[in-house]
Each structure stands twice: as structure tokens, then as C-alpha cells.
Amino acid sequence: MKAKGPLMGKTWFYRLLLSYIPIFFIVITFIFFVFFQMLSEQNRKEALNANKMLSLQAMRLIDTSLKAIDNAVMLEIINNKVLNDFFNSPTDGDPYVNINAVKKMKDMITSYPLIDSIYWVRYEDQFVLTNATSDYVSSYNDHLFITSNKMSSSNKKWTSVRSFKPFSVIKGKQVVSLVRGVPFITNEKGLVVINVSTESLRKMTEDLYDPNLSFIRVKDASGSALFTDSGAADTAKVYSHYVSSYSDWTYESGLVNGRVVHFISSLYNVWFMIGLVMIVLGIVWMIVVSRRNTRPLEQIVSRLRGYTLPIPGSLVTKGRIDEFIFIESALDNMMEQANQFQQKHKEDLHLRTRHLFHKLIEDRPALSIDQWKKEADSLQLPAPTNRQVMAVIEIDKYGNFCGDYSSQDQILLKFALRTMVQELAAKYDCELWTEWTSASQLCVMVFEQSDDEELEQQRTLELFENVRSWTQQYMKFSVTIGIGQTANQLADLSKSFKEAIESLKYKIMLGENGVITYKQIMSQGQAEVFSHLNAIRSIVQSFRLLEEDWAHKYDELFQQLNQGLLKKEEIMSLMNYLVYYLGRELTGLSKEVQEIWNREGLPKLSGCIDACESLEQMREETQQLLTDLAAALQEVQNKRQHAVMIRDMRRLIEEQFASPNMSLEYLSENYGLNAKYVSKLFKEETGQKFVDFLIHLRMQEGKRLLAEAHFSVQEIAERVGYTSAISFSRVFKKIVGVSPSEYREEAAKRPS
The missing domain is CATH 1.20.272 (Zinc Finger, Delta Prime; domain 3)
Structure with missing residues (x-):
């Protein structure tokens, strides 16, 4: 094995370093441009949106309040008896009516705090009644306004801002007024004037914004300001402008000054310097990290160079080992093996979970609590408690469900249903274990935590009722939920599951889209099929x-x-x-x-x-x-040819069945047909033999007489067409199953 020279170490270092630097500069440059561009655009949009919302909110707030007052006045003019009594009073007036009118004015001021004052004008005697005093138009301080609005009281708009001075000794207020004529259509009896102080409107809007940063200007239809805003200086910039369709008032808002924008813009140089510093630090850090990270790689390469086992030809390039390809191949093999192991582990985990669930609900073979706890811990499942309850959620009309949705959609909807049950359980602080035990049934095991069994049962019912209502509301199908009784022992789990399944069998009687408990079924009792x-x-x-x-x-x-x-x-x-x-x-x-x-x-x-x-x-x-x-x-x-005749024949039998002469011969004589042919036609048309039909009628009447009358058996036999009590008794026992006397005794025992 040859020693690694210094040139090889430098080569690895430069290769790693040069591979990082282009990406580093590109990313940093891109981030800088994007950051400052987005920051500028965001600031501009936020300023515009904030001011638009401010103007809209102020306009809607004021319009809503004024509309409420306007609507209330209209309703009072149309419906209020006190107001109508005032305007219909005689010329001299009625003190009692005036007192009630003033009380009504004060009630309206109490109900609508924006109202500053109210006065009513009666044309017939030029009488003015306010919430504080009374006067005549000629001497009332607001007589010019009354005169100018006498012929235009049907206007739906509020007046422009004006000065209202109810008393000469009191300083006037800036108000806007609503004028309505009485009555509503003709307006010939008088006026109702509602004054709203512009100061009240200003106070209503002052909580919507910070006057140090923003301002609101409100002007009436003539362009006069309703109230002044200390922040709305000449240097302020208007960002939004709206005109109310209701009052024709103009709403403007903007920034008091550009200090915030200027401050954000001034951060550009600071961010630029920080960016340069970060680039320098990034380069230094990259060199340090590259040098540190190349050492393990150099050791790996050195070991690969001394690797003496056979190496595939694809890993040899120009007579030397391609270390990167070798390392990549080894890592790919390791990752593939790890993924396969992880996938197999997940599949095994799911199968083991389902197997354990079925073992518990089917009690095969029986488990101990310790075994269950051990399995639950290894499978990351809820640990068993002292009590569990089994419930089964069944999709209603499952055939329609399968027809309406594709297989993939069915899987998604079932997954959504299962997930929803688990999420709702978390809200109720319940632990659940859910498994699909069939295509249409989701089985749920509820682990009760509290010692209060009644409280736990109530919480379980609320949970599943919420599951049912949520499914009905947000999904295009419904579910019916069966709940078994509480399992206090491990062996009772399978019983609780069977009870939940049994409860669902009564869905056809109790209806779909509901929660059915086994306790409810047992309390109602069973019917005899x-x-x-x-x-x-x-x-x-x-x-x-x-x-x-x-x-x-x-x-x-x-x-x-x-x-x-x-x-x-x-x-x-x-x-x-x-x-x-x-x-x-x-x-x-x-x-x-x-x-x-x-x-x-x-x-x-x-x-x-x-x-x-x-x-x-x-x-x-x-x-x-x-x-x-x-x-x-x-x-x-x-x-059929003889249908009408057979119907007449049936009616005749029903009327004369008690006659001893009723027979096929009797019918043949009455209808001019052969007796055998009558029998054949009767059977074809009614599906019943003549004799059977006759005996049925006689036995029905015999049972009625035995139960309701006190005749002897012989008398009853004669009344139903038998001459002998023996013949009647023989036929009665053959048809009914008991003798006439026994039937009478049983009928007497039945409750009336």
C-alpha cells in the first residue's frame, strides 16, 4: 500500500471546496435580490391593504349604525302608537300624549347611544316637541332647518354636517340629521328629526387605528369635514378613497408620514453590509468545514486503495478504482437493504396488530393481561385498562356506497372515517384502537380510564354520537354505530364485540344513522316472530x-x-x-x-x-x-268469461253460508250450470275450493259466537249451517285444532 502524498490531499480539498463555492454565491445573491424585492413589495401592499381595510371598516361601521337608526325611525313612524297619537292630537295638544312622546324619545336615545337629540314637529299647530323641552316653530332655534326640510322630508339621505343649537345659552354642536315625514307616504302631518353628533362618530372610529401612524377623513356630500383628525396633516399621504352608497359621504385614509417606510428602506444598507459579512464568514466556514470533512473521506479512500478483494470491472476507470462510484454502490446497497427491512417490518407490524385485535375480540386463543400488555408495548398500541368497551361502526347502504365510489375512493373515504374517529377521540381524551373487521364495519375498542363507569359510558356515547353526526354532515354517506356492554374482564371483550354486532341487527327496526347500545336493546324486550x-x-x-x-x-x-x-x-x-x-x-x-x-x-x-x-x-x-x-x-x-258470475257467487255464499242448503247443487240451480263445472270455475277464479271457502266462513262465524255469545254448541251449529252439533264439532276441531268447548274456555281466559 502506497502512502498518500500531499498532492492527493490537496486535490480532494480543492474538489470539495470548488464544488461548494458556485452554489454558495448563486444562492446568496438570489436570496438578497429576492429578499429586498419581496420586502419592498410587501411593505407597499400592506400599506395599501391596511388603509383600504381601515376606510372600509370605518365606512361600514358608520353606515351600519346610521342605517340601524334610520330603520328604527321608519318602524316607529309606521307602527308606534305614541308617535301617531302625538301627530294626530288636537291643536291645543294633550299633556299626557306629550309626556309619552318625550318618554319614547328618551327610550330611542337609550337604545341608540349615537343619537344626540330628537325633536318632532307637528304642522297643524306648528308645535315642536324635543326630548328636553317644547316650543313653536317660529321661536325654536332650529326653525330655519325645519322650514327648509318641510317639503323634502322623504329624502333617504342624511344631511350634511351642520350646527345644531337647541338652546340659545348652550353652545351649538356639529351634527348630521335624519329627517322623516309623518305619515310615511304623504308626510303632511309633521317631521321627525334625529340629530347625531359628529363627535360621536369620531369616537366610534378612533379605536380602529393608531393616530400616530394613520388617519381617517370623513366628508359629507358637500365636501365638508364631519370631524377633524389631528393626524391628517397636509403632508399626509392618502392611500384609499371610498364613497358610501348609503350616505354619499367620502372616506379617506392613509399614513400620517413616511417614517415607517423610510425606516424600512434605510435598513437596505444595513442588510447589505450584513450580507457581505455573512459571505465572508460563509467562505471561512466553508474552508474549515471542507478541510474537516475531507479527512474521513481521505481515510476511506486510503482504505479502498488497499482493498485486495476482487472489484467489479465497472468500478475500475483507467486502471484505478473509482472511489466515489464504489462508495455510492455500497451506500445504495445498504439503503436498499434498510428500506426492504423497514417495509417488511411495517407489514409485519400491521399484520401482527390485526392478528392481536382478532384474537381479543374472538377470544382465540385466550390471552392474559400481561401477554396483552407485552404485545401492546411492542406494537405501540394503547395498554389495556380495567375496562374496555367494543363498538362497531357500520356504513349504511353499503351496496350504494360501493356503486357510487370507485375502489380508490372507497379506500380514501374509509381512511378518512378511521382518522376522524381517532381525532375526535383525542378531543374527548379517550384512547382507541380501531380496525376494519369487514368491508363495511369498523370495529373500535375504547379504553376507559376513569373509575366512574357511568361517566365513562356517557362520554363514550357522546363520542360516537359526535362521530355519527360528523359523518352525516361532512361525508356523502351515513353510519350506524352498535355499542356493546362494558368488558370488566379480558374474557368479556369478545362478548362485548358480539353485543355490538347484535345491536346492529336491529338497525332495520330502529333506523339507520343512529347509535344503538346493547343495553337499549335488552331493555326493550324481544318480539315473538x-x-x-x-x-x-x-x-x-x-x-x-x-x-x-x-x-x-x-x-x-x-x-x-x-x-x-x-x-x-x-x-x-x-x-x-x-x-x-x-x-x-x-x-x-x-x-x-x-x-x-x-x-x-x-x-x-x-x-x-x-x-x-x-x-x-x-x-x-x-x-x-x-x-x-x-x-x-x-x-x-x-x-275471463265467468269472472263476474264467480264474484256474484262468492257474495251469495258470504250472505247465505249459514243456510244448510248451501251446496254446489244449490249454486248450480241458481246459476244454471253443472255442479262440477261450478266447482271447477270457482277453483280457477278464487284459487280455493268451494267446500274450503264455505267451511272457512262457517268456522270464522262459529269462533265469533263461541267467544262472544252464550249459545249452546247445538245452537251455534245451527246458526252456522250445521244441523248436528257433532258434525260442527268434528269439522271445528279439524280446522281450529281444538273442540268448540275448549276454544270457548280459552277465549274466556283472554283479556277483553
Whole structure:
């Protein structure tokens, strides 16, 4: 290994030094020019903007105050009884009316502190009433102003600045006046004059600016100054000029003098000298740093020159090793390995986090608190506390959500939802652990910190209610949140998770876009699913016979469902049973009816039931489909030759079912048809055999008489068309399932 000569050391030093200097000078020069250019422009813009805002703010403040007074006066002229009583008083006047008028003036001065004085002029007797005294126009100090404004009181603008002197012994004030005629349209009864002191306006604006730096000039429409500003000297420079569209007054503002701008400009030479000094210091520092930094590099190069292992040909240039390429290659390999390790670590960390979360909520295999704490510490997760609560946030109408957004947008929205939950939790001082457990459900584990369990539950409810409302307000979808009960032990976590999932199953009953707690579900009690089957069968039978009351029964069914608390799958089972039973009943009808059912009724009803997310939506959409189906069936039935006759036949059976003579032979004699043909037509048109229909009517009436009347079984049998109590009892038990006497006993036990 050859020793490194002094020339090599100088070469490295000069190479590094010369590589820094051009960039250094370019950057410094650029920064200097940009800095002073931006500083000058910024100062100019800030001065202009500041003065514009000052003028605008002063104009808006004064205009708003004057408009408020103007509007109040207009309302008083139109609506106030005291004012109208004054102007409608007799010529001699009424002291009581005058007292009330003065009181009203003082109330207005109290309500609007800008008002300096008020007086009213009544034309009929030339009477002037002020808030301090009363007089007649001819002897009142302001009579010239009253006379000049008598015919121009409808002008909406405020007057120019003028001197107002209510008493000869008191020095006059500079005021602007608002003049309104009474009444509002004709102005023939008098004037209302409102005087506002210009000094009050000056005090209103004096807090808006520093008089040592800025000034405001306000001139009326004639060019007279409303008030003087000590800072507005002749040498002052005006930067903004505005004219009010309401009062026609001119607002000007600017700087009192250019001392601030001059001071900033004078800093140019100071900054220039500082810049030169910094350049010199930068050069010295660069030399020192370059010399210091080249030493390690020289040592690395020396070691590379003595490297005896085989070196790839790409690293050899003109018979010598290119040290920079060698070092760059080594660093690239190291960085690539580090990035791969870091990426793999992140992936493993995410998978381990999800795995731990699922182990906890599914309780497989069971963990101890110490194991959980150890895992949480290594994965940088919240440590377990004495109590945890599980909640599940479910995206409503997830099918629509997937249809409305692309896959990338769905990922972004889910990320936003998860981030929002964590940010809101920070506001409530809550620790959370969130994981997506399915495509539409975000599972949240809340770590309760306080010993007050009731307080923690309330805070958790407020947090998730805020999550729900925020999602509804700022995102184009809504969420429903299910919350389980508090898990006081580690083994209860999976139970709390299952309770949260169970709560979401009642979303169809309690509605979307809400917060549902398992405690709320348990307190309401469960409804019995099988209790609604009879109502469904009754609806289907009425629908099959095209009776008008099927829709009423359908509404009653959903009213009963609303009163209970059923899961989504239970509601779906009931509706699927309705579709099944309806299809079974319609199968026995004509071929045309079966085709309509298979083509229109069955697919639409099934699809509607699967798509519905709420009970009310299911009622409205399925009832509309059934209504359309009933209309189609009615149309088919009306086209059939014997449809009208069968409807008349049904009405006859319903009226005379209690007659022992009611039979197919009786019908054939009445309608002139063969008994077998009557039976066939009845079955085709109604989907029910004549005998079954007759027995159904008789049994319904028999049950009513058994429950409501005190007739014997023989008497009831005769009343419903049976000559023998034995025949009636045999048929009744076959259809109802119990004997007539047993049915009567059960009916007596039911609450009335």
C-alpha cells in the first residue's frame, strides 16, 4: 500500500471546496435580490391593504349604525302608537300624549347611544316637541332647518354636517340629521328629526387605528369635514378613497408620514453590509468545514486503495478504482437493504396488530393481561385498562356506497372515517384502537380510564354520537354505530364485540344513522316472530281473493312489527314467508296469473326485500308492488268469461253460508250450470275450493259466537249451517285444532 502524498490531499480539498463555492454565491445573491424585492413589495401592499381595510371598516361601521337608526325611525313612524297619537292630537295638544312622546324619545336615545337629540314637529299647530323641552316653530332655534326640510322630508339621505343649537345659552354642536315625514307616504302631518353628533362618530372610529401612524377623513356630500383628525396633516399621504352608497359621504385614509417606510428602506444598507459579512464568514466556514470533512473521506479512500478483494470491472476507470462510484454502490446497497427491512417490518407490524385485535375480540386463543400488555408495548398500541368497551361502526347502504365510489375512493373515504374517529377521540381524551373487521364495519375498542363507569359510558356515547353526526354532515354517506356492554374482564371483550354486532341487527327496526347500545336493546324486550304468521296468512288469503281490505291488514301487520323489536334476519324471514305463502296460494289460480307471478311478482318482491334497509322503506315499496300485482290480477280476472258470475257467487255464499242448503247443487240451480263445472270455475277464479271457502266462513262465524255469545254448541251449529252439533264439532276441531268447548274456555281466559 502506497502512502498518500500531499498532492492527493490537496486535490480532494480543492474538489470539495470548488464544488461548494458556485452554489454558495448563486444562492446568496438570489436570496438578497429576492429578499429586498419581496420586502419592498410587501411593505407597499400592506400599506395599501391596511388603509383600504381601515376606510372600509370605518365606512361600514358608520353606515351600519346610521342605517340601524334610520330603520328604527321608519318602524316607529309606521307602527308606534305614541308617535301617531302625538301627530294626530288636537291643536291645543294633550299633556299626557306629550309626556309619552318625550318618554319614547328618551327610550330611542337609550337604545341608540349615537343619537344626540330628537325633536318632532307637528304642522297643524306648528308645535315642536324635543326630548328636553317644547316650543313653536317660529321661536325654536332650529326653525330655519325645519322650514327648509318641510317639503323634502322623504329624502333617504342624511344631511350634511351642520350646527345644531337647541338652546340659545348652550353652545351649538356639529351634527348630521335624519329627517322623516309623518305619515310615511304623504308626510303632511309633521317631521321627525334625529340629530347625531359628529363627535360621536369620531369616537366610534378612533379605536380602529393608531393616530400616530394613520388617519381617517370623513366628508359629507358637500365636501365638508364631519370631524377633524389631528393626524391628517397636509403632508399626509392618502392611500384609499371610498364613497358610501348609503350616505354619499367620502372616506379617506392613509399614513400620517413616511417614517415607517423610510425606516424600512434605510435598513437596505444595513442588510447589505450584513450580507457581505455573512459571505465572508460563509467562505471561512466553508474552508474549515471542507478541510474537516475531507479527512474521513481521505481515510476511506486510503482504505479502498488497499482493498485486495476482487472489484467489479465497472468500478475500475483507467486502471484505478473509482472511489466515489464504489462508495455510492455500497451506500445504495445498504439503503436498499434498510428500506426492504423497514417495509417488511411495517407489514409485519400491521399484520401482527390485526392478528392481536382478532384474537381479543374472538377470544382465540385466550390471552392474559400481561401477554396483552407485552404485545401492546411492542406494537405501540394503547395498554389495556380495567375496562374496555367494543363498538362497531357500520356504513349504511353499503351496496350504494360501493356503486357510487370507485375502489380508490372507497379506500380514501374509509381512511378518512378511521382518522376522524381517532381525532375526535383525542378531543374527548379517550384512547382507541380501531380496525376494519369487514368491508363495511369498523370495529373500535375504547379504553376507559376513569373509575366512574357511568361517566365513562356517557362520554363514550357522546363520542360516537359526535362521530355519527360528523359523518352525516361532512361525508356523502351515513353510519350506524352498535355499542356493546362494558368488558370488566379480558374474557368479556369478545362478548362485548358480539353485543355490538347484535345491536346492529336491529338497525332495520330502529333506523339507520343512529347509535344503538346493547343495553337499549335488552331493555326493550324481544318480539315473538311466530305471532305474525297468522296475520300474514290472512293477508295472503284476502289478496288472493282480491278483497279490498288486504292493504289495511298489511298496514296493521307493519304497525305490529313496529311495536316489537325484531332483528333484520327475523324481518327478512317473515317477508320471505309472505312471498312463499303468496306464491303457493297463487299457484292454484289460472295459468295467466301464475305467469304474472313468476314474471313480475316473485322477482320484484324478492329483490325489494333484499334491498330494503328500513322497515318503513320495506312497507312502502312492497305494498306498492303488491298493489300493482293486485291490479294485474284483477285485470286478468275481468277478462275471463265467468269472472263476474264467480264474484256474484262468492257474495251469495258470504250472505247465505249459514243456510244448510248451501251446496254446489244449490249454486248450480241458481246459476244454471253443472255442479262440477261450478266447482271447477270457482277453483280457477278464487284459487280455493268451494267446500274450503264455505267451511272457512262457517268456522270464522262459529269462533265469533263461541267467544262472544252464550249459545249452546247445538245452537251455534245451527246458526252456522250445521244441523248436528257433532258434525260442527268434528269439522271445528279439524280446522281450529281444538273442540268448540275448549276454544270457548280459552277465549274466556283472554283479556277483553
